[in-house]
Amino acid sequence: xxxxxxxxxxxxxxxxxxxxxxxVSGYSLTAFSIHWxxxxxxxxxxxxxxxxxxxxxIIYAQKFKGRVTMTEDTSTDTAYMQLSSLRSEDxxxxxxxxxxxxxxxxxxxxxxxxxxxxx
Amino acid sequence: xxxxxxxxxxxxxSPGERATLSxxxxxxxxxxxxxxxxxxGQAPSLLIYDASNRATGIPARFSGSGSGTDFxxxxxxxxxxxxxVYYCQQRGSWSSTFGQGTKLEIK
Numbered sequence: 001x002x003x004x005x006x007x008x009x010x011x012x013x014x015x016x017x018x019x020x021x022x023x024v025s026g027y028s029l030t031a032f033s034i035h036w037x038x039x040x041x042x043x044x045x046x047x048x049x050x051x052x053x054x055x056x057x058i059i060y061a062q063k064f065k066g067r068v069t070m071t072e073d074t075s076t077d078t079a080y081m082q083l084s085s086l087r088s089e090d091x092x093x094x095x096x097x098x099x100x101x102x103x104x105x106x107x108x109x110x111x112x113x114x115x116x117x118x119x
Numbered sequence: 120x121x122x123x124x125x126x127x128x129x130x131x132x133s134p135g136e137r138a139t140l141s142x143x144x145x146x147x148x149x150x151x152x153x154x155x156x157x158x159x160g161q162a163p164s165l166l167i168y169d170a171s172n173r174a175t176g177i178p179a180r181f182s183g184s185g186s187g188t189d190f191x192x193x194x195x196x197x198x199x200x201x202x203x204v205y206y207c208q209q210r211g212s213w214s215s216t217f218g219q220g221t222k223l224e225i226k
Binding site for chain 2: 105
């Protein structure tokens with residue numbers, strides 16, 4: 001049974017960076033399209049980016065371009081999302097999810113990682 | 120960016136009733152819409168994809184319809200476990216956005 005295991009909660013100061021991990025358990029990372037979605041304290045969901053099978057590359061939402069980097073380590077079946085220049089508005093729960101049915105609908109999610117940005 | 124607007128913000132119904140949730144897109148997105156259910160403390164879970172296809176294991180009381188800019192999620196014969204928050208999502212040209220959610224609460 002495939003599971004997505006995310007890293008623990010983080011507290012960061014404004015201007016710092018955070019790197020969240022998402023390990024695929026029970027299968028190979030290369031079989032999946034991994035995306036990242038965050039949920040704000042107001043419960044709004046925001047797609048941040050992910051691997052697009054049609055392009056064979058990771059693409060980012062315009063809002064986060066220049067600040068976000070998504071990488072994958074196939075040797076450990078782990079995906080990473082790094083967000084830099086953090087501000088208070090980046091306080092959110094960050095989810096990794098597997099894209100299915102063409103790669104863009106998310107049918108398996110991690111439990112989420114709370115990132116708090118506070119001075 | 121394509122904006123999705125969901126209505127109503129809150130829907131109060133009783134078990135056994137029928138729920139109709141709406142999602143409107145700021146421009147045509149063909150049938151590239153999904154619906155998710157989220158319960159407190161949990162990640163969202165996929166119900167419907169490509170507007171009308173049920174994801175694996177989703178009960179038949181959940182159905183989706185629509186194309187272009189107007190989409191509907193219908194839940195017939197509400198069960199107690201159906202009371203949750205529902206989000207629509209669109210997959211546009213190499214991008215994706217979500218609606219702001221509809222809370223389905225017990226009346």
